[in-house]
Amino acid sequence: MVKKCLFTLLLLTTLFALVACAPDRPEEGKSENKDSGETNEKPDELTIWANDEEKHLEAVKSFAAKYEEKEGIKVNVVAKSMLDQLQELSLAGPEGKGPDLFLQPHDQIGNIVAQGLAEPLSLTEEEKSGYSKAAIDAVTYEYDGETNVYGAPAVIETYGIYYNTDIVKEAPKTIEDLQAILENYTDQSKDQYGFLMKPNDIYFAYPFFKNYGGYIFGGEPGEYDVTDIGLANEGAVKGGELFQSFFGKGKIPTSTTVDVVDGLFTEGKVGAVINGPWSIATYKEALGDKLKTAPFPDINGKPSSTFVGVKTWMVSYYSEHKDWAKDLALFITNEENLQEYFETAGELPPNTKALESIDDPIYEAFAEQIKSGVPMPSTPQMSQVWEPANNALQFIAEGEDVKPVLEEAVEQIKTKIEASGGTGQ
């Protein structure tokens, strides 16, 4: 037995040491210029991965058909959940089974670029001009000292106020209005609340900090300085104190969850909530004409800087027809198609003209809010921010001292970024 083991071991090590020499690869492997190998010849077909949501697919398929008519290139639309796309792309891409175009939220860009899964688009000024500035900001990203646009924006979204006209007669203009609604109408014993929000979510609570001068990462959108975290500066503390004043006895309970917010609001027991356009259908069904929307109330005398999210079409690194893939992405997101997309799928277009032409009163508020929004940071280090920041908000809502809690959160974000290996760039 021992002999046999030894023998196998010996065999393995010799194989490992002697046989495992570098394979013969084409010498140009190192210097190979990806573009030179490609021609701009028209491909027979392109593959795109669309989200597996029904309305969305319907719209994308219609664009694909139009593109085929226009250019004579067959477009295969594959339904693939947006959440699974990245992982599958990194597996299927090298095998040549990946798509030419895929759809991702812009805050994944840092992640995608770090793995090198997407190709920069190099849009001309003219090609950029159709999209709103917030959308282009969101898909711009700096890697290794080079700033590039990494996608063609397809959807833009942010959050605002939904209110029930039975309870709130007039939309709250400022955060003080909202506070008054909260204090006047809340009666915990009857499960009645003037205003409800989940405490531990920096996504929704960001304007409280941003409007007083707090920020997550320093630098410009897309060119973030991840060593500069502004969540515990003077402004952030002020914002945190304002945030704290919304929670506690007779106000918003600290254990509020999304289910509680949605449940009570659709029962008609809550005056106002914060949410994005993705909840329109649910709320509308429950409240009907009583439902109205408004931009996020002003904080510190300024329009609130809510987080803007952009879903964007990206060209795969593994695509063999990158120029045509880019052409298709621009086609899908032109003004006419984005307008059609809004009508079919009910998601806001990042095209300036298409956005302005919306006259549905429910959507208008969001279109308005987008103007003062800031893109969610797209660096991969952002994934280390959510948990500590959300936890800090929970502690603040529970009444702990704002300053030490925020300082601790920043400290924790820094160590987490370090532990994840993210300080390198």
Added chain:
Amino acid sequence: MNGTADNHVSKNNHSPVIAMVLSILFAGLGQIYNRRFLKGVIFALVEVAFIVTMLDSINFGLWGLRTLGTIPGVDHSIRLLVLGVLSLIGIVILGSLYVFNVIDAKRQAQKIQTGWKPKKMRETIRDAYDTTFPYLMTFPGLILMIFVVIFPLLFSILLAFTNYDLYHSPPRNLVEWVGFDNFVNLVTVPIWQETFLSVFSWTIVWTVVSTTLQIAVGLFLALLVNDPRVKFKKLIRTILILPWAVPAFITILIFSAMFNDEFGAINRDIIIPLFGGEGIPWLSDPFYAKIAIIMIQTWLGFPFIFALFTGVLQSISKDWYEAADVDGGTRFQKFRHITLPHVLFATAPLLIMQYAQNFNNFNVIYLFNEGNPPIRGQNAGGTDILISWVYKLTFDTNNYSMAAVVSIIMGVIVSAFAFYQFRQTKSFKEEGEI
């Protein structure tokens, strides 16, 4: 033997050593020397086929495994790692075939030397079929095992020795071997160390307390229901089995809503009316969250134990108890010396597996509160156990190599449970060993 028949004597100079050496030189040569031509040719063909078709890819696989690629953007480290593991598996399979070939040549040569006369072709085939039938039948299962169990296992073990995280991800970047760095970091770098220790100790507490509690409750209820004075046994049993019948994730989500500090029924309709005050912070205080989650697991787990024990209790012969009555044994003595040894003896392996199961009980932790509430200064939540922490490491922070390290630690612990179970319980011993 010598000299019984002249054609046997002539084979005395047939040397096993030559057969072995020939077989080592090239598969099948030894068999041909033994005059087993067909077998020899088949072995030789297999080796030729291997050299022609697979040598290159195995070489590439081993090279990839050693270097994990050298040119970023061209070499895909994770793919190379996968190919490398496959090559290793291939080498082991081929290596054992080769070893078999050598041993076979030697054995046969020895037999020929002692005067054994090769059988006819048909007999050989029939013999081979008879002896190898069980192996033939299990062969597909073995192949499946290799690719479904062994291959991913090797892959994830190897990952723990790399620096695979978001910033070292193909195709843009290469993954590198880092040896035991990850393991060392886990116990020395403060942020990992503190979290690991607190998560690990809570995992142990959780496993021991929740499983023991569910076994105790199950046993207690089984004893009660089994008492001859209890009427409507069937109905009571059905009711007690119900928590098992409802899908666990539904139960957990409902409990999670019921335990909500402000809106949940437990505080609102039980604690506050009965005891007054503010209610108990079930979801926001780590201590109470732990209590709540242990209670939920007890609720989910006891019906299985209850059903198990009920079955065993009915199989204990009444004679034992009658004998005890004659000797004047008390109720407790009867339980301690008759009932308990009986049920534990019969169910021990299953009970041990209950512990192993709870050790990795991801569902209840994640669905109840996602491992929350948060704890200041720690990068896992108050109720996070190792498995839910690994989930967060992998999916929230893309730190694959660290997740692999923690998975290995978990694997070792669960295997220890399993090993103990196999050693200590008689149920798994082979026939005749008892």
